[in-house]
Amino acid sequence: MTTPALPVYRRTPLRRLAGVDRLAVAGGVLLGIVVLAALLAPWIAPYPDDGGSATHPLESLLPPGGDHWFGTDQVGRDVFSRVLFGARTSLFIAVAVLAVSGAAGVLLGVVAGYAGGWARDVIMRVTDVFLAFPALLLSLALAVVLQPSVTTVIVAIAITWWPWYARLTASVAASVSTRGFVDSARCLGVPAPLIVLRHVLPNSLTPVLVQLSLDGGGVILTAAALSYLGLGAHEPTPEWGLMVQQGQSLFTTDWWVVTFPGLAILVTAFAFNVLGEGLRARLAR
């Protein structure tokens, strides 16, 4: 009543907005650079053929220099070109995993949230079970039983990732479903699937979208870890985790073979995290 909308004990909204926006923008720009690198790789890579199975035995393990900014690997391929092409693999995996698990999670979540009752209980208990497995663990087990490939990585991670979105969507959808416009639609005899599609779904999406951008980094890291363990992409696919694995025995002598792909993973995951954090902070206000 008298605790008015005073900014007591708080910074002025203006400054907070500016700070948050800077963060989101910085993350967005960084991610934009990675996306551009991925899209333009065939044109900007100095040695486009090195993205594949080309070998140049005479130029193997050259240190970074004018011709090869990031040096060359054990079969003489340009590491800079392979890092650029690697962005395609990583972003492709991230987008595919987020799309598949996001779609599945949102669908189940909306059903659980709207239907409530036993349907919600069953779906939520199933998500509980999946959430008990750290993503990398279940992916690991799955990737072992499936054949190692990029598709395997996508399937394995997506299977462990959807419950998060189901959870999130269910809680949002449950609160949306109690709002007036959903009730009135129900009273008007609009069929349930239509209510879910037209009213509940669109109003439940924002938090999921923010979560998706926050999770991009996690997916990239998990995918790289699987490839590092030899359960994902294989030669000659340019994949950062795989590049680290192949070069790890050379770290002490030829540091560049491992360092640059690792940095690429770090930068990409960081970009997703900064962007997602900025968006979340904005949404939270």
Place this chain on the structure above:
Amino acid sequence: MPGYLIRRLGQALLVVAGVIVLTFAVMRLVPGDPAVAYAGPKATAAELADARRQFGLDDPLPVQLWNYVRDLLGGDWGTSLHTRRPVRDDLFQAFPASLELVGAALVVALAAGIPLGIAAARYKGRLPDLSVRLSSMLAVSVPVFWLALALQTVFASGLGWFPVAGEYDASLDRTSPLHLYTNVTAVDALITGNWPILTSTLSHLVLPALVIAAYPAGVVAQMTRAALIEESSREHARLERALGFGETAVLTRFSLRPALNPVLALIALVFAYSIVNGFLVEAVFNWPGLGRYAADSIRSLDTPAIAGVTLLVAVLYVVANLAVDLLQGVVDPRVRAR
């Protein structure tokens, strides 16, 4: 409280049941024939049939699941295909080493993350805050296997400050053999006063523990910051300020304890995550834990062993979550009253 306790326990048991079924389902997807893997490629038809009968692979799936659950509950976690020993014994041997590593990492993560979170909250919107936020985001973005390789190359192989790999100097087994009680080397060395092994273990722990600590330190710092900022904008903080306490005191002496609740809950999540992250680090530092065991099992398509590791970590997660829920009652009297 008893009602809450029983409901919470029932929930946990249900999840464990689901975890067992899911593990079973994943393992039955194996394309290779476990009997072949066990009996070897040159096995005769009779040996194969024998192996199949031994593993119960001829039974229908529900019967296999039932047998699996029955064996698990009876303490039989199957026989590893590559060590040819009971999986339970293998896990019993490997797990303490992983626990030692992840435990050390979490201690480091809390010791670094909480003060950093406090500093960020104290100087919110200013330079210390921005640098803590950015560095914690960096910490959660770093690929652990790469960080492990980098630290190993620089500080162990390069500068020689720390040992390259292993849990302790194996030659010490001859000069000062270790008596095992808990199977956690550092703890056993401490309680038996075995200083050579203790110091060797600690110096072997530093690098891998630091690598594993990066992720939890980052999330703990972020969570501490967020929880403190929220807590210090509540009504009670206004009264505490009006009683003459400064910002730092309001944060550390009054807001920290209620703010630790979400941080604690996070640790349960992060614990299981760190064990699995530790797999990658153990591989690099040749740490004799679950990770190395898992890596060997993966290489030899050792289904029972992989199932064992998977099950153990998932159950650990459920137990850790349960423990945290109950612990919150200790930290926050409001939960206890419920």
Place this chain on the structure above:
Amino acid sequence: MNLISVRDLVVRIGDRVIASVPELDVAAGECVAIVGESGSGKTTTLLSTLGLVHGADVAGRIRVGEVDVLTASPARLREIRGSRAALVVQSPQAALNPTMRLGTLMRRALARHGVKGARARERAEEAVRAVLLDPEILRRHPHQVSGGQAQRFVIALALALGAQVLLADEPTSALDVTVQAEVVAVLRRLRDERGLAVLLVSHDLALVSTIADRVVVMRDGAVVESGPAADVFARPRDPYTRELIAAVPRLPEPEEGS
């Protein structure tokens, strides 16, 4: 002697003036009430006397005792908070740290102002008794006490620290009617027996009429009327004040001689 004295106070957020008070004095043994609707600037005025308004520009002159609040160092300000002028909060249960026993809060507050050991224990028990609470309450957590007990404990904090001024921000609005009377009785007794100065902020004119010696009426950040409580209630000059009084269902007669 004025324990609180405010001159030409102007609180701004950006270009917007959220509180403007030309003159406000509270003497020992006196209760001054600021009344008005929410958003009238009354809580801002109250908080500014302790330098507790953040994110806004505060100009003018505010004295608590001999301390000039707007020019005092942050350390000096923290010293007088609680020990000179203490806040009595709107929702006492939310204002007590949920993880802390009342006695712990009391002990820390006393230690903050230099009172420790046996003397602190004595002071705490004496203060708690002065507001008619059992010292046993010091062993409880906030969720184990009632709203009225919590509010009386908050007042006890002020007493233990030796505050001469109570800054009461809607002290009864979160409490039941019967409990409200209890808290008001405590405030009145402390004013009369211990000579405490009370600056009361409230929208509840019925409450104000039972305790206030003088009344300041605020609207949209400005003072529209002020004077002895009896005068203001009996012969309100400003139309807004009349409106406020008319809105009270049954206003008890102002007490004799107050």
